């Protein structure tokens with residue numbers, strides 16, 4: 001949790017006035033802002049507030065300020081369905097924030113957002129049919145209380161305050177500086193430094209071309225390779241439609257559909273013909289690095305494509321940095337840190353002045369908020385999910401957890417429509433509570449992890465799996481992470497099939 005101002009006034013929390021809203025959205029990232037848009041458009045009479053612990057909107061795109069920060073999926077699908085994206089497909093954090101700012105401005109959402117409001121505890125009372133939240137206003141230290149009929153968790157999936165850095169032996173011996181990309185010091189002058197980046201995910205692939213040529217030298221150190229796909233940072237179909245002076249709303253929709261169609265094809269091929277797909281991905285890298293480069297060793301992962309997210313490398317900039325001699329790739333394991341850099345298992349020392357640990361996130365389950373349901377502490381791991389959105393025994397709460405392989409926002413948009421439908425349904429039934437419950441026929445259902453390892457297995461999920469809810473082996477208890485399946489099933493889901501109790 002973030003630090004609060006020192007002069008926290010002593011007040012009896014029970015004596016605090018309570019501000020009540022129909023819906024309370026946690027987080028003003030891309031999911032929370034999108035949720036507000038849907039709520040405002042589909043349920044104009046619903047009162048709502050967004051509480052955000054940071055000083056501004058944007059979530060991920062505001063927290064991450066490392067060199068070159070950009071999306072790794074295209075903005076036609078990472079952007080909202082309701083707001084056309086008119087720029088290049090891969091966007092910088094600044095461009096994404098500008099897009100979100102326009103959504104907030106154009107729809108007057110800003111007056112509903114309270115910044116620097118960190119939610120610390122949430123208590124559901126079945127008697128009062130509401131959640132009550134303990135909130136700290138971080139800039140003043142004041143304690144506040146809010147209540148709501150429905151809690152819409154748009155808090156993302158990782159802790160914003162600090163990233164994940166493994167403990168390696170000898171870290172304290174290293175004479176240089178160690179930085180995690182999530183907490184990048186804005187005054188860091190690396191122009192004269194030899195930089196070693198640990199990791200080869202999307203973050204490393206973004207940082208390296210942005211720093212290459214601007215520092216003395218930069219090396220990507222990876223234990224195992226990652227798949228990348230290269231291409232122009234342009235969309236030929238969008239460019240063509242623009243030449244034909246088609247309306248931006250149409251271009252957005254057509255290009256989204258085309259991208260999703262192509263992606264579905266890739267997912268299918270990753271199962272049906274993984275070797276062919278793999279060869280194509282590697283050919284893309286070879287086209288830039290040439291036949292003499294050891295592609296097999298450095299860019300050919302042991303898993304099938306799509307088992308982890310495939311990062312898009314616009315204009316092949318990462319590979320060009322290697323080809324042009326500004327950057328290199330080392331595939332090896334860390335033995336320990338030494339004063340001059342990193343001693344590798346091969347016996348070599350990777351010398352560095354700056355080590356960047358692009359090693360991922362700390363999973364944060366439900367925003368690090370202490371939850372209780374009717375006085376009982378909620379352990380999320382004891383719940384079973386209803387379509388990856390609602391949870392058994394947890395009334396009036398939805399969590400937006402997006403896609404890994406398709407753009408996150410596709411699911412955030414879809415779930416926002418679902419939440420509005422659910423609220424309509426509650427109104428129509430005169431219900432003030434909805435809670436998923438396993439039916440008799442589900443009682444002996446095998447319970448599986450939130451995401452199965454064969455489906456998708458990034459480190460931060462594997463590290464945090466024990467904290468996450470379970471899924472079942474049949475609808476509606478599955479969390480499929482499959483956009484194409486959800487897009488058919490979620491809007492058509494029968495809310496009266498007995499898996500949701502309304503009262």
Ligand SMILES: Cc1cc2nc3c(=O)[nH]c(=O)nc-3n(C[C@H](O)[C@H](O)[C@H](O)COP(=O)(O)OP(=O)(O)OC[C@H]3O[C@@H](n4cnc5c(N)ncnc54)[C@H](O)[C@@H]3O)c2cc1C
Pocket residue numbers: 026027028029030031032051052053054058059060061064070071072073074078117118119120154155156157158160203366367368369400402403406407408409
């Ligand atoms: C560097 C990076 C690049 C990425 N690129 C892509 C991409 O190209 N495509 C893609 O699909 N996905 C990408 N992702 C995944 C990305 O996180 C999501 O796509 C998306 O931005 C998440 O949005 P969100 O609003 O759900 O959550 P977040 O962006 O995490 O925002 C959550 C907000 O909730 C607030 N919050 C959390 N807890 C509390 C609390 N207790 N009280 C008050 N406020 C709280 C946080 O401060 C934050 O502002 C990327 C992730 C990272 C880190």
